[in-house]
Amino acid sequence: MTYRRVPDEDAIAQGRSGATKVVRQVKDPVEGRTVNIFTYTAESIDIGINFLRAQYAGIFDALTNVLRQSLIRVEVAFMLTPWPVLVGLAMILAWAYCGTGTVVFVGSSLTFLAVFELWQIAMQTMALVVVATAICIFVGLPVGIWMAKNRIANWVTEPILDVMQTIPSLSYLVPAVAFFGISQPPAVLATVVFAIPPMVKLTALGIRQVPQSTKEAALAFGASERQLLMKVELPMAVPSIMAGLNQTIMLALSMATISAFIGAEGLGAIVTAALGDAQAGKGLLAGIAIALVAMVIDRILKGIRSSLSRI
Template identity: 55%
Template sequence: MKAFYGWLFDGVTHWVRVLLNAVEAVFMGTPWIVTSLMLIMAAGKLAGPRMGVFTAAVLLYLALFGFWQTAMSTISLTVAATVICVVAGLPLGIWVAKSKAGAALVTPMLDIMQTIPSFVYLLPAVAFFSVGKPPGILATVIFAMPPMVRLTALGIQHVPASTKEAALAFGASPRQLLLKVELPLALPSIMAGVNQVVMLSLSMVVIAAIIGAGGMGFIVVDALARTQVGRGLLAGIGIALIAMMIDRVVQKINRM
């Protein structure tokens, strides 16, 4: 298959790399003090002063133990995968909610995607896209996208029928109904999907270090291979702190 569709796989890899390079330019290409202030101020603005202090503590931990670059790489991979999941998952969720054919086609695929062990996703990623960061991101996207699709569809389907009938009675077109009624009312469910995507992406990019994605996962894998328990434990704590930091900020955004 790769012999016949290599041009397609190469094109996908190229555009994933373009997106990743843009994200890495923000998190890794700027001075650490600028990145730190940007993250602390964003966390404080979105989630309150306490979250700003917690973010500062997390960043200090990562810097003191020499994990700064790898942590920023992990965050970059997570952000890139999340962007792809949201951009692809939102229209898929709308299609599932609006079309019986879409639901019949996509739902079984989502069921399969959510039952396959995470390590299995690495096999087709390596087979079709070789090794490195883009294959790691693509494996992460496949692993993390189902909640985005399901929760988007669920939010739209649970918009009250009376609300939709009222909008149609006032002359709303199907497009206006979707953009001005259904999506705004489904936003809490959609944001819950985004939260799930972020956390699943973070967990998967750590595993994707096995195929050369790098980041904090590489430190854990390397420490495991060298039996460096302390180094692996410190990296694991760093990953947990990053997850807590991201989760708290996204949850706070959901409540806004």
């Protein structure tokens, strides 16, 4: 016969009580009440956020307006262009850089969006992805170059990027809503923060991988540091930069879908609504549409990257 020791419930209860007492030994300096450390820290963060929102309201409002206007312009451009034109352009890109199979896949995938009347909704998602990706390129390229050229910058920035890639995607929505409310602009900012690390890291990697002999040859022929960067390092780093762009767009598309929780429009909003109403059919069709858009972008960008790497 085997005996199993049963834990002493009284001891467990006393342990929990003791732990609770330890946790609650934090006094609120304002109200004088006793709170646990989690609540105290959370309330302190809320106070700091409210202070920043009140202190820099003009900056937050200006940034919100810029992002909103950018989204509107890109979305209008997509909406005013007939869907067969955009499908044709995508197929031309696929034909130029990929194979015949990719051309057929791109055409059929994008036609799926039009047939199921998801085209305009998908263009709302694409507008958010385009704006967020443009910001990632505008910020990520210089930071990546800085990391590649400066050891201290690399030492400081790389752990931050690692943490940014580790934090769950939903966590980015919380500070975005705290500072900007529920709307499209905070969805763009959350998408940028979530999607920018690959752009920065692979830009720095591409520049570091330029052979030292090539750089020395350029300098020997009288190239300045600026010319070395613009005419040697960046062109040779293009395949790595394109890989970073590919990953950034994929992450932006996934985050644009999740951002429906804070007011982002597009395919993610359909998925969120279907989840709340238990409408499996709508959610499945919207999910297929998101997957097809991601696959189309991925195939075309991989073809472009392969072509550039052969140059």
